[in-house]
Amino acid sequence: xxKFVGAVGWAALCLYAQGPAVAAPSSVVLSCAVAYLPQRxxxxxxxxxxxxxxxxxxxxxxxxxxxxxxxxxxxxxxAVDNERIQIDLVERQWxxxxxxxxxxxxxxETAPD
Numbered sequence: 001x002x003k004f005v006g007a008v009g010w011a012a013l014c015l016y017a018q019g020p021a022v023a024a025p026s027s028v029v030l031s032c033a034v035a036y037l038p039q040r041x042x043x044x045x046x047x048x049x050x051x052x053x054x055x056x057x058x059x060x061x062x063x064x065x066x067x068x069x070x071x072x073x074x075x076x077x078x079a080v081d082n083e084r085i086q087i088d089l090v091e092r093q094w095x096x097x098x099x100x101x102x103x104x105x106x107x108x109e110t111a112p113d
Contacts, residue, residue: 026050026051028049028110029112030109031110031111032044032047032087032094032107032109035104036104037102037104045061045106046060046061046063046111047059047061047108048060059078061085066079074089074090075087083097083104084097084098093105093106093108094108
C-alpha cells in the first residue's frame with residue numbers, strides 16, 4: 001500500500017540521523033524485542049520499511065505486508081492479525097494491543113538488511 005510522505009526524511013531518515021554515510025537509504029530493517037503481557041513472553045519482531053523520494057512503498061512486519069498503514073508525526077500505525085501496532089521511529093519504540101486481551105511494548109534497533 002502506498003502512502004505519501006512529504007519528504008520521507010522525517011520518519012525514515014530519523015533512524016539514520018547518526019551518520020551522513022547513509023543519508024539517503026531506500027529501506028530500513030528494524031529488530032524489535034517486544035515483551036507481551038500478561039503472558040510475560042518476549043518475541044523479536046522484524047519490521048522492514050521501503051521507500052523512494054516521495055512515498056513509503058511497503059511496510060512488512062515479520063514478512064507480512066499489512067493491508068494498510070497510517071503515518072504519524074513520530075512513525076507508523078498498522079495492524080497485523082488483530083494486533084494494533086504503533087512504531088515510533090524517532091524513539092525506536094514498539095507498542096501494540098491485541099484488542100484489549102494482551103499488550104506489547106519494546107525497543108527497536110536497526111538490523112542488517
